[in-house]
Amino acid sequence: MKLCLQNVGWRVRDKDIVQGASLDFEPGQMTAIVGPNGAGKSTLLRLASGLLRATSGDVWLGDASITTLSSAQLAAGRAMLMQDSPLRAQFTLRELVAMGGQISAPFMSTSVRLELAGLLLERVGLAAFAERDVMGLSGGERQRVHLARVLMQLEAAVHGTDRAPGFLLLDEPISAQDLSRQHLVLNLARAHASGGGGVVLVIHDLNWAAACADHIVVMHEGTIYAQGPPEQVLTNALANRVFGLEEGRVRIHAATGKPYVLPHDMICP
């Protein structure tokens, strides 16, 4: 089942925030969306998830427009981690993660639900906090609890079947993570793709994007500026035009053949 954007646009107060975006996200693939602040990346993800209704164009999940899917079908077909979600209610981490699967897997028994939630907390490295309440978590921990909840939504829906999980849409999932947790989160995303689910992530770190994604989409001023495999997309010319980097900043890593950006000598002395 593919997730397709067909000429999608979103217009607010006579301003096109996103326009003419056509993209195909394949299951089993990891796509990274990069671009400067305000380029429209989060908006594009919200459109793809159906949280925003496109003002032009259409979003398709498989062969159905997402506007025609029931909210339960949509919940099983895609889940999204937002750029920031507050956490104010005093649920325990386990309860909160379990809530993720309430609609996407309505017939799952409470005990299985809580067990699966525990498993997911373990995967995001928060097993020790499972019975603690979510108030007072650190920023990075909070982001990973939400990640576990989002994974729960998709995995609960296919629990006990051999169907592939739905699309995982992640808006800057490593923005609050330390280096080793960045690794952990991206590995979880990769594992989701290997399990047959599609992954779309917005990410600012071009090095991570080049290293982990099969496919890179560059957004600039509300349009899709370029897309393709990392080595074709992340060129010096693009880095110069989109991010304003001087020529020669993007190099090719000798061992992996992937492009990378070395910004160390860019800091003013």
Added chain:
Amino acid sequence: MIMARRHVVLFLCALLPLLILVMAVSLNVGATGIHLTALWQSGAEQTDSFADRVVLTQIRGPRVVMAGLTGAALAVAGAIMQGLFRNPLADPGLIGVSSGAALATACMIVLGGAWLNLGAGGLQAEIMSTAWAVPVAGMLGSFVAACLLYMFATRGGATSVSMILLAGVAFSAFSGALTGILIFRANDTALRDLTFWTMGSFAGATWSRIGLLCPFLLVATWVTVRLALPLNALLLGESDARLMGYPVERIKRLAMFSVACAVGPTVSFVGAIGFVGVVVPHLVRLITGPDHRLVLPGSALLGAILLIAADTLARIIAMPADVPVGIVTAVLGTPLFVWLLTRTHDRERLA
């Protein structure tokens, strides 16, 4: 701080016998000095014990039941509002039901008298006698107010919760002013009726009024049962709830509908009773945590218990006079409210 789930369920179960106890005590005391024992003293039709039984079954009985239903309705409505607005200090009146009912009631009491006299006679007088006209007007007022606020806050199919809040405050102020004009015009009897309405009382409770109230409360209950899980999800924010698959707009509509259904009719019958809707859900949440599957039934039970207790107090505090129950809840509720405010404030400062 939050109890384990098993303990919480036990706690809720313990409220049930407490409710029965409070009801029994409330039935047992009153100005006439009749006790529950009169119920099982055999008595022929014309004896004293028969009259005693009438006091118990026709005066105190409906009064206790009305107090219980009102307490449950107000507390559950408060819990729903607090969940919907994600604000622990939200109250059922926020969607205009109370002020709408107050305005319509004032209209009826002050201006309705003359009109009612005109239409006197036959069936119409039966239905439109003041005893019924005032609550029916109140109900209409509360529903109209809730609908107005809903329409005002809904743009392009999406209802803005903060708009409801702001419009609710504005509407309360405006209807307060209109009520003021009516009070200014009112004669002495109307003024007295109106004043008593704003203080709330169960003195007028009868079985037939309860009968009229029940369908509304049943509908509200039926809707509310379906709201527990969605309200939990809404605590994470509207966007996350929608992404998880909850039909958020429908939930908001259902929540407002169920609050209007529960609060409008009750307030119209018993008048304005403050603080139950704010304080009770908050107290319950201190014990159960935020899960609405526990908060809603807990609020219903505790609301009923507290309001029956308050009404009992109202009856015996200045015997044989009957203090309006709204005064009792306000006198007891205000300090609690302030305590809750400072508590919330402290927690936010720590967080």
